[in-house]
Amino acid sequence: MTINFNDILQESLLSIQNASNSPYGFVGLPSGLKDLDKAICGFDNSDLIVVGARPAMGKTGFLLTLAINMVEREIPVLFYSLEMSNLQIVNRMLSNITGIEGNKLSSGRMSEEEWENIIKVGKEMGKFPLYLTDKCDWKIENFCKKVREDVEETGAKIIFIDYLQLFSTRERLQNRYEEVALCTRELKLLARELNLPVIVASQLNRNVENRTTGIFREKMPQMFDLRDSGTICDDANVVMLLYRPEYYTRSSEDENGNDIRGLAEVIIAKNHMGREDTIRLKFSPETGKFEDWEPYEPEIPFLNRPNYEETLDNFDSLSSPF
Numbered sequence: 133m134t135i136n137f138n139d140i141l142q143e144s145l146l147s148i149q150n151a152s153n154s155p156y157g158f159v160g161l162p163s164g165l166k167d168l169d170k171a172i173c174g175f176d177n178s179d180l181i182v183v184g185a186r187p188a189m190g191k192t193g194f195l196l197t198l199a200i201n202m203v204e205r206e207i208p209v210l211f212y213s214l215e216m217s218n219l220q221i222v223n224r225m226l227s228n229i230t231g232i233e234g235n236k237l238s239s240g241r242m243s244e245e246e247w248e249n250i251i252k253v254g255k256e257m258g259k260f261p262l263y264l265t266d267k268c269d270w271k272i273e274n275f276c277k278k279v280r281e282d283v284e285e286t287g288a289k290i291i292f293i294d295y296l297q298l299f300s301t302r303e304r305l306q307n308r309y310e311e312v313a314l315c316t317r318e319l320k321l322l323a324r325e326l327n328l329p330v331i332v333a334s335q336l337n338r339n340v341e342n343r344t345t346g347i348f349r350e351k352m353p354q355m356f357d358l359r360d361s362g363t364i365c366d367d368a369n370v371v372m373l374l375y376r377p378e379y380y381t382r383s384s385e386d387e388n389g390n391d392i393r394g395l396a397e398v399i400i401a402k403n404h405m406g407r408e409d410t411i412r413l414k415f416s417p418e419t420g421k422f423e424d425w426e427p428y429e430p431e432i433p434f435l436n437r438p439n440y441e442e443t444l445d446n447f448d449s450l451s452s453p454f
Contacts, residue, residue, distance in 0.1 A: 164201025175329035185374035193420030295333035
């Protein structure tokens, strides 16, 4: 369907006004991580966001941290786990929120105080608008059909998928490269159709481990490290790569003597609506939680911000918020 340019322009101007009025300073869904939100302005509707990482970098923990931050803000979330069961996902979330190590939850060996904390947090988590699925047909065509049904049923505003390389296709293709290319294309079209952000985790090639350039950050991932398909980069609106220098260097300091204990970097390798950047976060391997590297300090809101309540009927109704 062809749409008049002026109609789209009006929608664009209204979106800018909504961003001006938003408490977050953008119209996308907030990640809950201050510096990440500054860089990408939240997660926009219809975007495909890829989070790439090697094992032990925390990609599932990163997705769960984002999902928790959203449901705590009463944003309905659909989370599809192809790798872990729903029970494992909930246990990971309990560890993330309570700060109790995952092995304690698995063994049940906790102090009285930790048990009380678990019960208290569990009651709050029961109110989360979170919907989990670990059992469905992982052929991409059937999966997309289920997502459409789930979104209609739950009213979800964002979709998380862990992870891309576990999908298959009904159609027999020549190689794995073509299969993954079809999967990313289907997910991109799904995001556009539902007008929701879709965040999918992706593996990286082993080439990352084999790099021995002799420089401190030789294992830092690049977009070409995304496994099985170069079309992942093409289809994604945003590509984020996770990197933990402490894991590879086995050192508590970087080449300049800076403390890197618990440091995780989110490398924004592609950002179609903003800048490419590297965000520093704090990561706990014991709980899988990602947090702002520096303590969060809310920004001072703009003063005398107007309250736009009327729909833009023409350009005359558009005015500066200052």
